[in-house]
Every structure is written in C-alpha cells, then in structure tokens.
Amino acid sequence: MHSATSTPSVQYSRGRGVRGLKHAHSQRARCKNDQGFTLVEILITLTIIPLVVGALSLGIIAVFSLNTQSSNRLTDTADAQVVASIYQKDVQAAGYVTTSGAASPQCGVAAGDTPLLSLESVPNQKTGDFQSVISYVGVPENNGQNGASSESLVRMYCTNGSTIPTAQTTLANDIPSPTVPQGNTDPGYDVLKPPVVYCSQGASPSICDGGGTYPTEQCTQCTTGYVPAQDIGTIDFSVTEPATNYNFNLDASPAAGSTFNSGGVASTPAATCESTTGSTGPYAGQLCLVDFSGLTANDLAVAETTGQCYNMSIAVEATDILHYCLSISSSTAGEGAVPTAIPADTNAGLGNTVYPGIPGDPALYMSPYTGNTNTTIVFSLSAFSLVNAATGEPVTGWSFVSADAETTNLGETLTWTSNVPITVLNDMEAGAAAPAGNACGGGLTGSGTTKVVCTGNLATETSPLTGAAMVMVAGNSLTSLVASTNNYQAVAFGMILP
Numbered sequence: 001m002h003s004a005t006s007t008p009s010v011q012y013s014r015g016r017g018v019r020g021l022k023h024a025h026s027q028r029a030r031c032k033n034d035q036g037f038t039l040v041e042i043l044i045t046l047t048i049i050p051l052v053v054g055a056l057s058l059g060i061i062a063v064f065s066l067n068t069q070s071s072n073r074l075t076d077t078a079d080a081q082v083v084a085s086i087y088q089k090d091v092q093a094a095g096y097v098t099t100s101g102a103a104s105p106q107c108g109v110a111a112g113d114t115p116l117l118s119l120e121s122v123p124n125q126k127t128g129d130f131q132s133v134i135s136y137v138g139v140p141e142n143n144g145q146n147g148a149s150s151e152s153l154v155r156m157y158c159t160n161g162s163t164i165p166t167a168q169t170t171l172a173n174d175i176p177s178p179t180v181p182q183g184n185t186d187p188g189y190d191v192l193k194p195p196v197v198y199c200s201q202g203a204s205p206s207i208c209d210g211g212g213t214y215p216t217e218q219c220t221q222c223t224t225g226y227v228p229a230q231d232i233g234t235i236d237f238s239v240t241e242p243a244t245n246y247n248f249n250l251d252a253s254p255a256a257g258s259t260f261n262s263g264g265v266a267s268t269p270a271a272t273c274e275s276t277t278g279s280t281g282p283y284a285g286q287l288c289l290v291d292f293s294g295l296t297a298n299d300l301a302v303a304e305t306t307g308q309c310y311n312m313s314i315a316v317e318a319t320d321i322l323h324y325c326l327s328i329s330s331s332t333a334g335e336g337a338v339p340t341a342i343p344a345d346t347n348a349g350l351g352n353t354v355y356p357g358i359p360g361d362p363a364l365y366m367s368p369y370t371g372n373t374n375t376t377i378v379f380s381l382s383a384f385s386l387v388n389a390a391t392g393e394p395v396t397g398w399s400f401v402s403a404d405a406e407t408t409n410l411g412e413t414l415t416w417t418s419n420v421p422i423t424v425l426n427d428m429e430a431g432a433a434a435p436a437g438n439a440c441g442g443g444l445t446g447s448g449t450t451k452v453v454c455t456g457n458l459a460t461e462t463s464p465l466t467g468a469a470m471v472m473v474a475g476n477s478l479t480s481l482v483a484s485t486n487n488y489q490a491v492a493f494g495m496i497l498p
Helices: 014-033 039-093 297-303
Strands: 096-098 114-124 129-140 151-158 167-175 196-199 232-241 246-252 270-275 287-291 310-316 320-330 336-340 363-367 376-388 399-404 413-418 423-426 443-445 451-455 470-474 480-486 490-496
Touching: 039 114, 039 129, 039 151, 039 167, 039 232, 039 246, 114 232, 129 167, 167 232, 287 310, 297 310, 297 320, 297 336, 320 336, 336 376, 376 490, 399 480, 480 490
Parallel strands: 270 310
Antiparallel strands: 096 114, 114 129, 129 151, 151 167, 196 232, 232 246, 270 287, 287 490, 310 320, 320 376, 336 363, 363 490, 376 480, 399 470, 399 490, 413 451, 413 480, 423 470, 443 451
C-alpha cells in the first residue's frame, strides 16, 4: 500500500498579476520623474537661453537705435532748413557785419554765450542807433549726452538801440560746443566757430587779410568790429551737428555789397535824408537832402585819407537804405570840409529861395576859411546802392542829386562829372525856365553829357540868389559822381525818391 505525498498547490490569478505589474511600473516611473534635470541638461539650457535672449535683445536695441538715429537726422535736417530760410534774409538786409563778440552793439548776448554773427540795419540819425540789430548766438543747454552737444543756435532781435531782445528764436538744438566737451575723445569733433566773412570785389586792403583775391580773401576787420556791408562778398556759416555728424553750410551775401568797388574802412554812423515836404523847389516832397551832421572829425579824416573813402548808410524814409562811399581831397594841405546847415552863405540860393527850412547839416563846406584862395576841393562819391530795409532787395527808379550850397562868384566854378549823363535840374527860382536864375552867372553848361560846369561872374551879392545850381543823374546805373569846387564853396547831395 503506497502512502501519498501531498504537494502544495499554487493558484495564479491572471488578472490580478497584470494589475500588480502595472502598478509597480507606475511607481518606478514616478520615482524617476521626481529625480529632476540632469547636469548635462542644465548646462545646455544655460548656454542656449542667453544666446537666444541676447540675439533678440540686440535686434530690439537695433530697431530702437535706428529709430533714434532717423529721428535725430530728421531733426537736424529740419534745423538746417529753418536756419537757411532765416539766415539768407538777415544777411541780405544787413548794413554792417561783425563776427566779434566785443564789437558794440550786441543783442541779447549773456555771460557764457558764444557770439557768432551780428548784423545791423536800418540806421536812424535821430537817435544815433540802428533800428535793427540781429545776433546769432550759441547758448549753452543741458541737452548733451556724453559730451555730444551742449549748445543751441539762437537768433536774437533787438530794436532802436536796446540790447534786450524783443524776439528770441531757437533755430537749432544740436550744434557743437565752442570747445571740445570734457570726456569727448573724438579727434574729428568740430567745435563751434563764427562764420567766415569774405571781402567783396574791390574792398579796401586794410579790411581784408591780403592773402588771396576775390572771392576768397577773408575780411579780417570783421573779427574785431563792424564793417559796412558794401565791403562784404559772402558770409559762410558751417556747422556740424554732433548727434548725427550732419553738416550744413550756408552762404549769403548782403545786397549792398554786390557792386561795391571803392573800398572803405570805417563803420559809418547812422544818417538820414531830410525830406523837402512842405518846402519849395523842384520835386519838393519827393526830394530829400542827406544830413551830414553825424559825421565826426575822425569820420572826415577817413574820407580825406588818400586811397580810402568813408561809407555812408542813410535812412531814406522808413523803407529804404542808401549806400555810397565818400572821399574828399584837397589841393591845399590842411584844407578839408565840414558839415554845415543851409543856407551855407547868407545870400546862397539853396536854403533861401530853394528848399528853405530844411533842418540838419545838408551841406559839406570847405574848411577852414582862408579867403577865396585858389584851392580845389573834390568830393567823390562811389559804390551807390539803394535797398529795401526789410528785404535787402535793390530799389529801382530813383535819381541822385547834387546842388551848389553856397554862391559861385567871379573866378569860381563848380564842376560835376559822372559815369552816366547829367541833367541840369535847377538854376532858377521855382517855376522859372532854366537858366533864368543867377546862381551860375557865367553859364551852366553840359546838360545831357557826363560833365556839367557852373561858372560864376558875380563880384558881390546884395541879396539871395534867385536859384541854386542843381544836377540829377539816374541812380540805377550810377557808379560815380564827382563834384569839384574851387575857392570857397559848399556842396549838397540828395536823391529823388522812387
């Protein structure tokens, strides 16, 4: 009989076993995820992200930088256009020019400012001032970055002798400093400099540097004081704006300087042309006589210096400026001329029967009086121009006049010569036919030619002459008029208004 051995039985449940395996795998997966990034993954991430962010940042910065540069360049271009439009008109209307900040007057220049250019125009004899003084000034501003720019270009406008601006306009906000800003290492930095002024053709050598010829000869006297616009050819203003290195170069010429050909060295005081309105004589109300009362001994000394002439700038009514250059020569040492009122002689026609009551000193009289000696005084006028005071544009349709302001007696003559034909305007009382007067008893000849001669024959005068010898020339083509007197004589000058 065999005995049976019992073997333990194991039962597997298929479904239960599979779920157990899945659960175990899930636990292992969660454990693995909880472990984080590996060192290699972190190093790769830290290397790539800055490269991506940096590239994006550079792109954004480049976009903003390009926008700033474009904006700056547009601003600088607009500045140049504004400056050009105003600068051209200011220079054209100028009667006197300087680049010196020490020259008087200046308009609105304060401590720390950089005077660049000052322009005078529209003289006023009554006050001794100019009705308009314009100064271009570099004004320090707190607008610079890294020493790039610290100045603004400002136009100051003053009137009637005041140094306090009635108008102040900022023309450009980006101009360089007069010195290289601290910390700026740019070797090409252009400092702010005054404009360069060039002499006109025929200007006096004493005004120019002598280092060249027209139109490249520079005006050296402009750097120390005012110089008449007749002597000026062009004014060259060059500025490089630091923010963009944008350069603008402006050239302008005074209207009065375009035909100047005689030379002069002095800044002329203001003068005026006294109107004949309300008086009697040919063209009364249309004619005015130049008032020489503003001429000083120093001014006359310039006019009497050989090879030089004195620049006259004369206010004509309220609209125009008459320019010409006056020189005086004498055949006798020590003899010259001085301004005088009319009548210059008790019995002279001018101031008595012709244009009585004219104020000021509208005549130049031989001085000192030494009797009726055989002395010849020559008054030479040149470089004529009549311009509109507001625009600087030439005025046409006017005539220049000269008259005998004394008496032309026996043995005396008064001779006029010009580059254009001369017309006899008067030698008679108002309304009488020429030559019915007795101002030129020996004859008044040459009307219609370039030389007219008044010859005297009176031994004495017991009453005022019945006329005054007067001549007229067309102003548009006039370049020279000479009045030559002998013995004791006086001459007046004026113009018939357009």
